[in-house]
Amino acid sequence: MAFDIARKLLRGVIEQLAENDPLTGADNRPHTDPVMSAIPHFLSAVDAFCLARGISEARASTLILNGGSRIGAIRSGASDIGTRRLAEAMQWLSDHWPENAAWPTDVTRPAISAPDEAAA
Template sequence: MNLRQQIIVVADTFAQARGIGRKRVSTLVLNRGSKLDDIATGGDLATGTFERAMLWLSANWPEGAEWPAGVPRPAFQTEAAE
């Protein structure tokens, strides 16, 4: 599974668990409602954007929802990196 597929699977799982649509997740995470749809149809995103989005999704993951299998979950950074 490539990085684009990973973010779509995670975002769609998040959306389903929260009872919202992909466009709403896209707005919350990427500040652009159409971005996740763009990625799902072959669009690209920068590595930093991917990393920030995955961290946001992990930090805001719905309680009781299972993180998608096969997608590494980012660890929380509780202290500043030295």
């Protein structure tokens, strides 16, 4: 009986250590990086934008990120994009989306900016 109690206590300690750093108490459970999961959505929106506008990915990259190779580098994993820049890029796409094109259904669309904000 004492062995069973000790085993249960030890199991609880091990489970807690797996979830929290023993020194800092930080959560160690696996999580999804919101930026990393947002990049495929961004690329999906870029693909739909290029198709709707009849432009190349390099042209879209120039328009959205001021660099013709940026989106290709992000797509290949050779480059990354920060949270703020990703949000700005998604906002740009939303503000400049062709009226006759459907926004990708699996991607959350940012609200369109006021006309004076979209011109920036």
